Structures are given as structure tokens and as C-alpha cells.
Amino acid sequence: MKEERITTKNALTHGNVYTKASALVMGLGCIMQKQVVKGVMILVLEAFYIVFMLRTGIGQLAALPGLGSAGQEKVWNEAKQVYEYTAGDNSLLILLYGIVTLFVTGGFILLWVIQLRQAYALQISLEEGIHVKTLSEDIESLLNSNLHLTLMSLPMLGILVFSIIPLAYMISMAFTSYSKEGDHLILFDWIGFKNFGRVLNLGGSIGRQFWSVLAWTIVWAIVATVLNYILGMMLAMLINRKETKAKAFWRFCFVLSVAVPQFVSLLIMRTMLQQQGAVNVILQNMGWIDSPLPFFQNAMWARITVIIVNLWVGIPYTILQITGILQNIPGELYEAAKMDGAGPATIFWKITLPYMLFVTAPYLITQFTGNINNFNVIYLLTKGDPTSVGDTAGKTDLLVTWLYKLTVDQQYFNIGAVIGILTFVVLAIVALVTYRNSASYKNEEAFM
Amino acid sequence: MEAKKRIVNIFVHILLAVLAFIWVTPILWIVLTSFRAEKGSYVSTFFPKSYTLGNYVRLFTNRNVLNFPRMFGNTLVIAIFTCLISTFFVLSVSYCLSRLRFKLRKAYMNMAMILGLFPGFMSMVAVYYILRALGLADGAMIRVALVLVYSATTGLQFTIAKGFFDTIPRSIDEAAIIDGATQWQLFTRITIPLSKPIIVYTILTSFTAPWIDFIFAKVICRANSDYYTVAIGLWNMLEKEYIHEWYTSFAAGAVCVSIPIAIIFIFLQRYYVEGMAGAVKG
Known part of the structure; x- marks a missing residue:
């Protein structure tokens, strides 16, 4: 019964102030409703994500549609009297970082949904007088009812980094001009389904x-x-x-x-x-x-x-x-x-x-x-x-x-x-x- | 009738002998070649004209051209760490999928099936760039990179161990839960001690992986010959510039790698059968 009520939509419409506020200040619902440490951890993660996006993430996402355009150029350095090479764009890295940023953002959205539901669940528990898990109970559950989180996090991380992200990266390459042909090894562009057409x-x-x-x-x-x-x-x-x-x-x-x-x-x-x-x-x-x-x-x-x-x-x-x-x-x-x-x-x-x-x-x-x-x-x-x-x-x-x-x-x-x-x-x-x-x-x- | 039966019987034995000869010859050939005193891969007789131990001696003492002892050491270190990590990953994931019921369990199994359908090294080039972005593609970090490549995705290879865990009766778990055991205690105190065959199987298969793979090793090591594994070394000995000098040493190296793997395999066969048969009988 309780499980069914806890949806993201309900949290945003029926939630109390704290629950609704955690849509912006993530973890607030937990902090104000007896799960302080958990809430602070979520908040820290949000801060990390925002800093990451501001420093590099947004730039990487913005470069993804164009995959870079600046080639390597020779510039005459008047002071040293030599030609210097400016580092051009590397489409391969732009694509890689772009995809990683997409995955990080996906993870962030997942965290946002989970913490919002958690805040709403806490709110309902408090309203109905159901016991709220303390920190030590949460940690204990990692060895008991939530053992799968403990045991499977690392393997899952390995699969994500060494199987899923590389596959996504490779699949996206199928839609680009990344090839020795026409010298597109450093700079390349999206070309849609052209490669599929050529192969078929x-x-x-x-x-x-x-x-x-x-x-x-x-x-x-x-x-x-x-x-x-x-x-x-x-x-x-x-x-x-x-x-x-x-x-x-x-x-x-x-x-x-x-x-x-x-x-x-x-x-x-x-x-x-x-x-x-x-x-x-x-x-x-x-x-x-x-x-x-x-x-x-x-x-x-x-x-x-x-x-x-x-x-x-x-x-x-x-x-x-x-x-x-x-x-x-x-x-x-x-x-x-x-x-x-x-x-x-x-x-x-x-x-x-x-x-x-x-x-x-x-x-x-x-x-x-x-x-x-x-x-x-x-x-x-x-x-x-x-x-x-x-x-x-x-x-x-x-x-x-x-x-x-x-x-x-x-x-x-x-x-x-x-x-x-x-x-x-x-x-x-x-x-x-x-x-x-x-x-x-x-x-x-x-x-x- | 009797006579016909006998002819058939003799014919079957002759056929088996011929086939057995075909199957054993290449193996016998490599063992003989490893003791051959004449150099080069082009020979005119099946049996060597004279025998020597020099090929083995050179394999382990000549460190200038192809440093086999170093490759052997590299592979050993990589294999040990790969083995530790993959065994942990495989057992953890298999146990969770077999015993625990959680939300994304089915989704995880479907994901593993779909990922398994992509050609294994389709992502290899991408993995290399990710390793480079992580700073693991140069120098001594190549060893770390290889360990990660061999072990990181082993969470997908849960089928056999999960099948084994599935056969351990749940009644044992239930009894322990009544006595107040947590899931962690069930895993470490009950399931693991009952699962010796499958643990041995997992340890041995993950230990052999770095010895027999040369595709990933080649792509990741590139020209860094200091970090080559045995498989790349053996592959290189058959390249045009080395084959004349090194062919007999290749044979010696092949024998050296095969003996431990063959021993592991003979062990495995027993545990494999037991692993298939299940943990607690009756």
C-alpha cells in the first residue's frame, strides 16, 4: 500500500515543504526528517555534480553535437622566432568525455529521483508514526536485507566502466566519419546513418x-x-x-x-x-x-x-x-x-x-x-x-x-x-x- | 555373425587409432620440437635429428631480444590479481542473483545477456581510450590496466556459479535465519564453505585467462615490450623476423605454458563435473 504511493509525481504534488524542497536542495528531505548523515551525503554529491558540470561538464556536452572543429595550426611566435603548434580539437576525446558526462548526468537524475522518493517515504513514515531507520540500522542493512548493494556495487561499476560505456562509445562511432578515409582520425563529424548505408x-x-x-x-x-x-x-x-x-x-x-x-x-x-x-x-x-x-x-x-x-x-x-x-x-x-x-x-x-x-x-x-x-x-x-x-x-x-x-x-x-x-x-x-x-x-x- | 562382429570391432579400433594419432600428433610435434637441436621452422623429418635442452635454457636466460622470464613474471602478477578480483566479483554477483530477491535482479540478468551478444572486443579500442583517459595506458600502470581489463567485467559471468548456488537447498538458509543469522553470515559462513568445487573452478578459470589471451594484451601493451605477457611473447616468436631463431624456443615456451594449464584443466574437470552436479546431494 505504502509502496504504491511513493512515486516521483506524488512526492512533487503531495510532499511537504521539505520533500518539495529536496527537488532543488537534494537531501534536504532526509536532513530535516531524521536521516541527517544520509541527507548530507546526498547534498555533497549534488554539490560535486554542480561543480563538475560548471567546470567541465557543460562545455563537454556543448561540444558533443559538433565534435570539435579547430584543427591543429601553425602559429608564428614573434617573441621566440619559431612556429608553434596550437593544440587542435580531438573529436575522439570530445566524444568520450561527452558520453561520460551523459552517463554521469544519467546517474545524477537517478539519484535525484531516489532521494525525492526517499524524502516522501520519510514524510509518510513520520506522519503515520512508523519507525524511521537510523544511520546504524541503515549500515547494518547493508550486510543483511541490502546485502546486494554491498556485494554488487563494485562489479556493477566495473561493468559500467569497462563494458557499457565502451560499448556506447563504440556504437556512437558508427554514426561518425571517424576513419582513416579522408583523414578523419583526429577531427570527425556526425554523419547519421551513412555508414550503415555503405555497409549494406x-x-x-x-x-x-x-x-x-x-x-x-x-x-x-x-x-x-x-x-x-x-x-x-x-x-x-x-x-x-x-x-x-x-x-x-x-x-x-x-x-x-x-x-x-x-x-x-x-x-x-x-x-x-x-x-x-x-x-x-x-x-x-x-x-x-x-x-x-x-x-x-x-x-x-x-x-x-x-x-x-x-x-x-x-x-x-x-x-x-x-x-x-x-x-x-x-x-x-x-x-x-x-x-x-x-x-x-x-x-x-x-x-x-x-x-x-x-x-x-x-x-x-x-x-x-x-x-x-x-x-x-x-x-x-x-x-x-x-x-x-x-x-x-x-x-x-x-x-x-x-x-x-x-x-x-x-x-x-x-x-x-x-x-x-x-x-x-x-x-x-x-x-x-x-x-x-x-x-x-x-x-x-x-x-x- | 561372429566373424562379422569381429571385423567391425577391428575396424573400429583401427579407426580410433588413426583418429587418436591425428589428435595427438600436433601435441607430440610441439614437445619434440622443443627438444630439437636444428633451428628454424622448416624441417624435413618428423623426429629431430638430434636432441638438446638448449631451447629451454635459452628461453629462460636470453633476456636481450625477447625477455621471456620477464613476460612470465608479468603474466604471473597479472594473473594473481585478476584471480583475486574476479573470484570476488563472480561469487558476489552469483550469490546475489541466486539467493537475494531485489528490484533490478531480472534487469541485471537481461543486461548481462544483451551485453554478451556484442562481440567481446568490439569495445576494445574504446576500452583503450578509457584506460588512457584514466592514465593507465603507459609505463608500469599497463599491468594495472590489464588486471582491470581481465577482471572488471567478470560480474557478467555468473551463469555457472549461480547454477551451483541454486542447488544448495534453501532449507539450510532458513534454519540459519531462524537462528538469527544475517544475509552476510549466510553468504560467508554457510554458502561459501559449501561451495568449494565452484570456488576452485572460478579461481582456476580466472587465473588462466591472462595466460591465454593475447588480443587485449596486444592492443593495450602496444610497443611497450617491458609489459608483454607470455601470450604476446609466444606470438612474436613466430613473426617473420624471429621465427628462424626462435621457433624451437617457441615450442619450449608453449610446453612451459601448457603444462600448468593442462594440470589446472585436469583438476578443473573434476570440480567442473561436481560443480554441475550441485553442492548437497540427496
């Missing part, structure tokens, strides 16, 4: 590359996920057959590769598969091939190579994850199928696979999104190569590796940011479908 336009060079990279990313994610899953499952079944000897030994052989850090095993693969690498040299010495195999030189070869190497990396994980589930398939299902005269292949396609798909659907879809973002395998093996002359994206580049190359190597930050946003869109669609599916799974009866 099949006619342009960037657009053509985008669609081909997107197509390969999806093909890669599907092929890599499905092959890893099916082959991993078959291998796990071979190892777990009743008749197979030395099960633990076989499992050890396959799982050993999981224990080696991925970047190490991938770098080894890369050197082994070079033109003069071990594989080619040994095959040539044995006389099986005349010229080195173009593992990373030919587009088709490179694509098949990364898929196969990814099988090497991924199948052990599949074995680890699904061995237990495989053993849970009810034995009666198999026996009934055998009685009906089904062969091993029929049993696999008609019983094992449907059962496994049913149980591991969520796992499969996380694998799929993981493969869309599979930076390591592609970047460490091929760096996205082979690349056609004049392109920034290679034939094996995924959206993520292209994004990395566009920002870190090529400095096309705005296009990179657009690619990142579009990757998010692709993943969000997959995630939505997953969410719907898993919700429907919950309602469904168990398998069979």
Missing part, C-alpha cells in the same frame, strides 16, 4: 565485402557447429561401445588437446600447414605430392582447412560435454528398435540423434553463437587470408575478425563499429529464436 549497399566495395563475409560467417557457423556435433557424437559413441577396449586411453588421447591453450595449438597448426611447413615437406619427401598443398593460399582450401582444424579443436569439447548425456538414453529404446530389425545407421538417425537434439538444443545454439564469434580459430590460422587485392576482408574472414582488422589494423573505426552492431543484430536474432524455443521446451512433455 551491395553495389559498393565495402557492401560487397560485407555480404560475402556475412554469408561465409553463417555458412561457417552452421557447418562448424553441425559437423562438430555429429562427428563428436559419433566418436563418443565409438569410444563408449560395449566392445571397445581401453576406453579411458582413447578418451585421454582426444581430451589431451583441450588441455593445451587454444592459441598455442592453433599457432602450431599454422606453422605446420605453411607452404614449407612440416606437413607439406614430409608429404613431399614421402613422394605423395609433387608441389606443396595450398592450405592457406587458395580460398576454397583455406575455408576447408579452417573447418577441419576447427573440428580438431572442437570435437574433444563435444565428447566431454555429451558423453554423459549419451549414456542416459534409455536402453529400452535401443532394444525395441533392434527387435524391429533396425540397423546401426537407422538407430542413429531415428533414435540417438533426435534424442540428443532434444536434450542438447540450448547447448547447440550457444555453440552456434560461439562459432559466429570464433575469433581465435580464424585469426590465428589464416588472419582471414587469402585476401583479394584492394579488399580489407579476406576469404576466410568472419564478421568478428574483419571487425578486428578494420579497427586495429586499418583504422576504419566507423565501419568497424557498424559491423559490430550488425553482428549483434545477427546474434540477437539467434538468441531470440533460442529463447522462444527453450520456452516452448519447458511447456512440452518429456521426450517420447
Whole structure:
């Protein structure tokens, strides 16, 4: 009952003098209504915010729409008889500080709402004679009913500074001309949705590359996920057959590769598969091939190579994850199928696979999104190569590796940011479908 | 029928042997290469012509070109601090989401899901500029920067630990509340002691992160070779200018990094399974 009355609107209309006054002098409602220390702390925060805004904040917000215009200039210093450089505007910093100021202001508005409601709640408590928490009770509650505030503040701060603000910063870059092209690395401007137009336009060079990279990313994610899953499952079944000897030994052989850090095993693969690498040299010495195999030189070869190497990396994980589930398939299902005269292949396609798909659907879809973002395998093996002359994206580049190359190597930050946003869109669609599916799974009866 | 079964059986074992060979070869190759006496990455035989320990010796004594001991020290320090902070973050957040009911709980979980859909290093360049604005991008502060990068956002990785906490029966908590325990005491005296598997799991995964990441490390360290981590060092050994001299030492370094990680992994596997299975059985 009481909870529902405490809204910002009610506080401003039905509040007493102190409550209303705290809309201007924040914390006053607390100070005058028995929560002095809390109120003073709020007031101090307000003072900090005002000082911050007056000293730098307002200027930063004002610069945000224009992102700065003064370039670096040479000025003749008559007294020293030398040219001096005046520091020009740096759009990147203006954008960063502008976004931080926006976040600080958002936090301030949140504080304003909270303290206003708090003041109103105090007012009601005092009017109705309900006990008001003292300072020491408030502090105690931080270890009890408000423990989440104590435990989650620091992690939340970390997420805000190292995930949310950088993402907001990157997303805003997608709407600017921040790029090596046209020398916009120091001074750039807002250009609206132009970058999105360029990336999605099949006619342009960037657009053509985008669609081909997107197509390969999806093909890669599907092929890599499905092959890893099916082959991993078959291998796990071979190892777990009743008749197979030395099960633990076989499992050890396959799982050993999981224990080696991925970047190490991938770098080894890369050197082994070079033109003069071990594989080619040994095959040539044995006389099986005349010229080195173009593992990373030919587009088709490179694509098949990364898929196969990814099988090497991924199948052990599949074995680890699904061995237990495989053993849970009810034995009666198999026996009934055998009685009906089904062969091993029929049993696999008609019983094992449907059962496994049913149980591991969520796992499969996380694998799929993981493969869309599979930076390591592609970047460490091929760096996205082979690349056609004049392109920034290679034939094996995924959206993520292209994004990395566009920002870190090529400095096309705005296009990179657009690619990142579009990757998010692709993943969000997959995630939505997953969410719907898993919700429907919950309602469904168990398998069979 | 018997004969057919036997042929199938033999065929399966041969197939497994071939596949096992494919899976083990690259690992065997790197171990052999780390003891190879001939230099360079272009070799004509699988087994080295002569063996030496020199690659390991050089890795840990040659400090002029690629200072591996220093990189090893850097990574160790960064890993220890990362481990402390992330373990605290992960356990705190997971506990709150699992046990406490507060207003923004659902919102937090949705936020984590949405943030998880963005490519991890899309924000990397932005993170670098933020670190620079905070004055953490130069000199010795690079180590602090790396610790922050590896640990600051671990509050988003609560799924596994939360799943574990969810399995601890609530009746234990309720009994303790009747005895007058606060939520803080529930967390520190009851949940934590019951959660050894998941704590070990969290500690070990966060400890390995700095050893295997080279993307963030490369972007943040740039040319400051004094603060390189092991992963960048190994990556550099395969660059054109170093590969001939350093290839065998790369192999030695890879073995040195892999052994602890492999041990950690073998440990983990047990705790991972236990962590999945839950805390209090029955």
C-alpha cells in the first residue's frame, strides 16, 4: 500500500515543504526528517555534480553535437622566432568525455529521483508514526536485507566502466566519419546513418565485402557447429561401445588437446600447414605430392582447412560435454528398435540423434553463437587470408575478425563499429529464436 | 555373425587409432620440437635429428631480444590479481542473483545477456581510450590496466556459479535465519564453505585467462615490450623476423605454458563435473 504511493509525481504534488524542497536542495528531505548523515551525503554529491558540470561538464556536452572543429595550426611566435603548434580539437576525446558526462548526468537524475522518493517515504513514515531507520540500522542493512548493494556495487561499476560505456562509445562511432578515409582520425563529424548505408549497399566495395563475409560467417557457423556435433557424437559413441577396449586411453588421447591453450595449438597448426611447413615437406619427401598443398593460399582450401582444424579443436569439447548425456538414453529404446530389425545407421538417425537434439538444443545454439564469434580459430590460422587485392576482408574472414582488422589494423573505426552492431543484430536474432524455443521446451512433455 | 562382429570391432579400433594419432600428433610435434637441436621452422623429418635442452635454457636466460622470464613474471602478477578480483566479483554477483530477491535482479540478468551478444572486443579500442583517459595506458600502470581489463567485467559471468548456488537447498538458509543469522553470515559462513568445487573452478578459470589471451594484451601493451605477457611473447616468436631463431624456443615456451594449464584443466574437470552436479546431494 505504502509502496504504491511513493512515486516521483506524488512526492512533487503531495510532499511537504521539505520533500518539495529536496527537488532543488537534494537531501534536504532526509536532513530535516531524521536521516541527517544520509541527507548530507546526498547534498555533497549534488554539490560535486554542480561543480563538475560548471567546470567541465557543460562545455563537454556543448561540444558533443559538433565534435570539435579547430584543427591543429601553425602559429608564428614573434617573441621566440619559431612556429608553434596550437593544440587542435580531438573529436575522439570530445566524444568520450561527452558520453561520460551523459552517463554521469544519467546517474545524477537517478539519484535525484531516489532521494525525492526517499524524502516522501520519510514524510509518510513520520506522519503515520512508523519507525524511521537510523544511520546504524541503515549500515547494518547493508550486510543483511541490502546485502546486494554491498556485494554488487563494485562489479556493477566495473561493468559500467569497462563494458557499457565502451560499448556506447563504440556504437556512437558508427554514426561518425571517424576513419582513416579522408583523414578523419583526429577531427570527425556526425554523419547519421551513412555508414550503415555503405555497409549494406551491395553495389559498393565495402557492401560487397560485407555480404560475402556475412554469408561465409553463417555458412561457417552452421557447418562448424553441425559437423562438430555429429562427428563428436559419433566418436563418443565409438569410444563408449560395449566392445571397445581401453576406453579411458582413447578418451585421454582426444581430451589431451583441450588441455593445451587454444592459441598455442592453433599457432602450431599454422606453422605446420605453411607452404614449407612440416606437413607439406614430409608429404613431399614421402613422394605423395609433387608441389606443396595450398592450405592457406587458395580460398576454397583455406575455408576447408579452417573447418577441419576447427573440428580438431572442437570435437574433444563435444565428447566431454555429451558423453554423459549419451549414456542416459534409455536402453529400452535401443532394444525395441533392434527387435524391429533396425540397423546401426537407422538407430542413429531415428533414435540417438533426435534424442540428443532434444536434450542438447540450448547447448547447440550457444555453440552456434560461439562459432559466429570464433575469433581465435580464424585469426590465428589464416588472419582471414587469402585476401583479394584492394579488399580489407579476406576469404576466410568472419564478421568478428574483419571487425578486428578494420579497427586495429586499418583504422576504419566507423565501419568497424557498424559491423559490430550488425553482428549483434545477427546474434540477437539467434538468441531470440533460442529463447522462444527453450520456452516452448519447458511447456512440452518429456521426450517420447 | 561372429566373424562379422569381429571385423567391425577391428575396424573400429583401427579407426580410433588413426583418429587418436591425428589428435595427438600436433601435441607430440610441439614437445619434440622443443627438444630439437636444428633451428628454424622448416624441417624435413618428423623426429629431430638430434636432441638438446638448449631451447629451454635459452628461453629462460636470453633476456636481450625477447625477455621471456620477464613476460612470465608479468603474466604471473597479472594473473594473481585478476584471480583475486574476479573470484570476488563472480561469487558476489552469483550469490546475489541466486539467493537475494531485489528490484533490478531480472534487469541485471537481461543486461548481462544483451551485453554478451556484442562481440567481446568490439569495445576494445574504446576500452583503450578509457584506460588512457584514466592514465593507465603507459609505463608500469599497463599491468594495472590489464588486471582491470581481465577482471572488471567478470560480474557478467555468473551463469555457472549461480547454477551451483541454486542447488544448495534453501532449507539450510532458513534454519540459519531462524537462528538469527544475517544475509552476510549466510553468504560467508554457510554458502561459501559449501561451495568449494565452484570456488576452485572460478579461481582456476580466472587465473588462466591472462595466460591465454593475447588480443587485449596486444592492443593495450602496444610497443611497450617491458609489459608483454607470455601470450604476446609466444606470438612474436613466430613473426617473420624471429621465427628462424626462435621457433624451437617457441615450442619450449608453449610446453612451459601448457603444462600448468593442462594440470589446472585436469583438476578443473573434476570440480567442473561436481560443480554441475550441485553442492548437497540427496
